[in-house]
Amino acid sequence: MTTFVDRVELHVAAGSGGHGCASVHREKFKPLGGPDGGNGGHGGDVILVVDQSVTTLLDYHHSPHRKATSGRPGEGGNRSGKDGQDLVLPVPDGTVVQDKAGNVLADLVGQGTTYVAAEGGRGGLGNAALSSARRKAPGFALLGVPGGLQDIVLELKTVADVALVGYPSAGKSSLISVLSAAKPKIADYPFTTLVPNLGVVTAGSTVYTIADVPGLIPGASQGKGLGLEFLRHVERCSVLVHVLDTATLESERDPVSDLDIIEEELKQYGGLGDRPRMVVLNKIDVPDGKDLAEMVRPELESRGYRVFEVSAVAHMGLKELSFALADVVAKGRAAKPAEEATRIVIRPKAVDDAGFTVVREEDGLYRVRGEKPERWVRQTDFSNDEAVGYLADRLSRLGVETELMKAGARSGDGVAIGPEENAVVFDWEPTVMAGAEMLGRRGEDHRLEAPRPAEQRRRDKQAERDESEQEYDDFKPF
Template identity: 65%
Template sequence: MPTFVDRAILHVTAGDGGHGCTSVHREKFKPLGGPDGGNGGRGGEVMLRVDPSVTTLLDFHFHPHQRASGGRPGQGSNRHGADGVDLVLSVPDGTVVLSPDGEQIADLVGAGSCLVLARGGRGGRGNASLASARRKAPGFAELGEPGEQLDAVLELKTVADVALVGFPSAGKSSLVSVLSAARPKIADYPFTTLVPNLGVAQAGDLPPYTVADVPGLIPGASTGRGLGLEFLRHIERCSLIVHVLDCATLEPGRDPLTDLDVIEAELAAYSADLSDRPRVVVLNKIDVPDGRDLAELVRPELAARGLAVFAVSSATREGVRALSLALADQVAGHRAAQPPQTATRIVLRPRAVDEADFAVRAHDDGFVVTGAKPLRWVRQTDFTNTEAIGYLSDRLARLGLEAELTRLGAEPGVAVTIGDVTFDWEPHLSGRGAHGPGSAEYEHAALGPRGSDDRLASTVRLTRAQRLARRGGSLETPDGPDKSDGP
């Protein structure tokens, strides 16, 4: 069973908004009590929050589907429904949130950093909130809006000051164990380390720093060979790269200089951003016979390349203190040189100031309407109530949809689709005029008994067998005219 997961696919669903309530106040000796239906509650949101005690994405590996609770429906006597409870998911420090196509949504760094991943649906308004001068007692209420649903890819990039890189069995885990209190698995065979090991080191009076042991890299790691492709991302956040070179290897064709060139080539192939990170070279295993001689042989060549070189032995701890002091000093200098900035980076995509509320395009033999407002209004409309349908028609006309369809040459009876709803367009339902269809006087006169609209008595019908799939079942429409529903 895995104990460390640094990549997971998350399927989240925010809570649905509660339905509004249709209610009329009834009390003895008060025949005109008026509407008193309350609004539905907001659906709960799905949020990601950095928790320092979490170090892996393992929970999402076993539970990829997460859902927030929905809002409660409104009730009579102007009682609003309760909001849904937000679902807060704890993630490790350094978690990157990506869309399924690889586009970055947010980079969560720092304890407490938070991101709203999926927003809850709005609660529907009750008939008390829908009352107006010309619609004094609405016989309908709005439905709650469904919560957002999306898939997100979570990738963990370890937040460490120092990254130890090198070939398998170069002694990286052993070096971490002597630099810090970490106790990684150590053995005498390659690829002993299968997950990054993180430790906190303290050197003298300098501030503590974190050191990460990245699993062994081999030639071709940047293209997927070995474990490199899985864990190279853990190097991206480090401020200092430490090459741990094995001075006691017996493999043919390998020596410290060759190993250094191979690892540098893999780092360059993975990301060009790593080229400006300072480097330190550690010649490890000088306690092994011939290891010290080889270290002294290659030291001048490494120094000629402008690299700081340290010869150490993790077994005897020779040279470890000097190395730790040097690393702490370089990390402190790097921190002091960095400008203050907010750790969490969230990609914002605001709406353009000149963006239209809707758009109409021709499709097959009809038209398709897109836009946030029309889609939201359709989702909140109860299509079993003709008064609610008439209210939707009036809202769309005031938005300018009627005029746009006329401008595009739409003929009466043409199919118009908004979201999942397709209807036959009838201009006289929502046309504009001083006293004609669409005017306030016309809308007021068209209202029938509570919950009905005389304009939809015999003129509007559906053109699809299935109108809209909603919570609680599907609304099926038989062939031929449907006199109970409208656009």
């Protein structure tokens, strides 16, 4: 049974926003007390958060589909719907988030680091929030926005200071078991280790982590053996340690050629050329192993390697190796630049950015793309004429009609708002405050009107002018 998974494809879906409510307050002797429809609740986000107690992506391998809860719809009496709960997914330290094309979306390192994988949909406004001095009784509300969907790839890269590399059965797992409290599976046959092992070592005042990479053989960088699956786990290390077997029973192998082959695989994998290297000649407790270690040591040192002769079984040379690794790790940590305070980068929109684009396609269809018009379309109840007219007014105020005319659109031409797979298509009829001729002043109910003094009429006219510059969808209740 699989117990370690370091790469999964995850399908996440955020919660949808709840629909706004269209309601009119009623009580005895006040049959038309004004709009009192509440707003819909916002949908929950899907959030990845680093949890150092999690070491594998196994849960997501078995359950790759995750969804946050949706917001509840608003109700009459100015009751807003409940927000959906965020879905928090714990991931191991060192998890890289990518899209299906391989583009890195986030590199999650450090306890508590978060990434919003899918954003919850905005709740629709109720007719109480849509009312104003001009629109006293809206007979419609906005629909909730569907939650975001995303297919992501989670890839775990172990966060370790020291990485042990070498042939199968070179003694990497044995070395970790005696340097730390880790208890990896150890046997006398190749490919005993099927997952990276991680141990914590204390040497003097320095505490560091050490990991081994299983399955490195010739051709590992091209997918042979298990090496390609686990080479990613050495990318974050501070130092690479070659563990060479000086007592191998294979006559065609020797420590120097083993090192050359592993170095070539690391070179083919790429990105590790700047890491300091050390060499450990293991199994010197075997007589022939001791002789071979003394024979190859001068050549390795002439190449610039710092060489240690050890025996994991007999506990020989371990203290010197442990403190040498601690010294290299400490120097590496000191050389890293101090972490800077979090910066907030503000990128204001260009003064001529309309927030949408109009493109004429080959078939003559005019396509409108932009965050606002696409969201407004999703929030519109097309079974309600007043809601459709409100959408048309918003698009007109945004400047969509003006841009369509500039692009050459004529009455009766097809216009699509949104992407090809999920667009609203209609025949365009240019208007000024669309639908006003048919519906009058939308949202007004003369039964709510009363004679007003001149000062009140002046204030209402000013409110009408102010409202034409507002974006009602950006209103967020407390």
